[in-house]
Amino acid sequence: MSIAPIARRDGRPTLAVVGATGAVGTVMLEILSTRADVWGDIRLIASPRSAGKRLTVRGEELEVVALSPEAFDGVDVAMFDVPDEVSAEWAPVAAAKGAVAVDNSGAFRMDPDVPLVVPEVNAAAAAQRPKGIISNPNCTTLSMIVALGALHEAYTLQELVVASYQAASGAGQPGIDALREQMAKVSGDASLGTVAGDVRRAVGDPGPFPAPLAYNVVPWAGSLKDGGWSSEELKVRNESRKILGLPDLKVSATCVRVPVITTHSLAVHAVFATEVEQERAQHVLAQAPGVVLVDDPANHEFPTPADVVGTDPTWVGRVRRSLDDPRALELFLCGDNLRKGAALNTAQIAEVVAAELNPPR
């Protein structure tokens, strides 16, 4: 176990990573190891079950400590990558201990006293946090909102129609494991996928999904809400409105799971207050921080999850002006749901707070 040079810690804020051993936590440790290092001590926190595990971050091996009020002693910023109910209980504990809690769960996102922050879009909102808690948006919203924020600034957004192509890892490590198992079960049989129910029989228990995902797409993510909406679809609507500061934005989403390990994709129909133009929209996207434009279909250049996974930006392609509405654009977007969709954006929010706590001299 190496010891980090003391100079690095001098005067810099202490960070806690709660949920360090989970799917998003694992990506978080990679991200902390590669980004410009603004942190002093880093403390890894997880359930008592995982306490004592040793994980590497910034080249240092650290021991995971059990979640407890004392674990937040001396912590300046605490990132939470844990289920809603764990965040609901423990983020206020961290805040009461004087830490700024940056929460990646759904527990506080719609709380009017908790800002919902995407640094490229609304970094300033992070400073208004009466509860000491800042929320990180849902992965589906995050996979599109940086690009839409840039277009909103250029054209003023009025309406979104969204169809998602969501990866298995949106359901965590159990989602990844289930898809891999299903793929192994179906890939050897060259007759499957041709008769109703044959894939369902071959797959058996579909794991965390309500239907098999291999050789299939499943129009469901989350829990059932009024009017037949899924919780995931309402998150896309409510969180987009809050992040963009557009409480009356019209949003209709249909969220669909697809057999991809990681990286969410979205087909978006975006209607603006003013007329749009394909080339200028492409230019706006190409110039936007955190966005990469890949839009040359003549050469088969467009984003796909397999090409985007493991990368940080929001990738956009297939930019078209609607043929029947000069104020509307069609887009296809991809974003790694574990990185920008979760760990990366949480790290970026935490860095905004770190800069505020310890401004560069």
Place this chain on the structure above:
Amino acid sequence: MSIAPIARRDGRPTLAVVGATGAVGTVMLEILSTRADVWGDIRLIASPRSAGKRLTVRGEELEVVALSPEAFDGVDVAMFDVPDEVSAEWAPVAAAKGAVAVDNSGAFRMDPDVPLVVPEVNAAAAAQRPKGIISNPNCTTLSMIVALGALHEAYTLQELVVASYQAASGAGQPGIDALREQMAKVSGDASLGTVAGDVRRAVGDPGPFPAPLAYNVVPWAGSLKDGGWSSEELKVRNESRKILGLPDLKVSATCVRVPVITTHSLAVHAVFATEVEQERAQHVLAQAPGVVLVDDPANHEFPTPADVVGTDPTWVGRVRRSLDDPRALELFLCGDNLRKGAALNTAQIAEVVAAELNPPR
């Protein structure tokens, strides 16, 4: 080789199936063997390469004959399940021989002198065929249009925003083969799908697709048209307008290929002239011929391609009234792209013509 009972042929029209050995042709022979039999002789026609093959239809083994003008002698209805250029050349030949050509290619769909027919929606249009040719719509349009036609009748359609989840078999047998090969290549490696490009390297040549389809989705189908649109996206717009008789219908589509063998799915945002109501829309769909409503998300009941493949109807679920527009519905639809999306609708059109040529006494 059995001989069909002569009684069956008495007075009934003669049918030719051109492209009998292809992916759609194969499904066509199954369909002809199971539907109410309105045909006298059936003649199987294919390229000279396939001539002499013996295929079974209606329990009879028939020999495939080579495509030639003489092959249409005595034919009343000729169904074409062949590439555009073959239809463009040979459907007029069949028509000149006195047959009614029912063409499943894209060659004539937008010809103002060729009706584009979906029997549940516009059966009467089949009678107006100055060229002796009737077109069958594209599989993507067909996977949604029966349900949308029923809703249009109830509410008057004004706008569609469509995102597709299209199966590999939309690219024919080479598409099916490519997806199966790709699945076999990626399913054994539990690290794949986590780093940009790893799936691309494992898959190698993606076959008829512009990028790998296993562990991926690909926002492209067809050829490049003006404004960055794909031909498939324009077909959805132009064919929907023609079938519904709504030349000004606003349509925006984004077409995406997914790793499903057969059955296209679509997320549709449909805006109407009048206010809609979830329960009434569900009732309209449940009553519509050719449509099955499966819409009970509390019990995980919604259509998925794995449950729909091999069946005839258009399956609809996830029916929701838009939260921000009382005139808009959100829907998720599935249809077998080789059956209703191709062979079945062609057979249904041919049956409409057969009833006209040989009305029931």
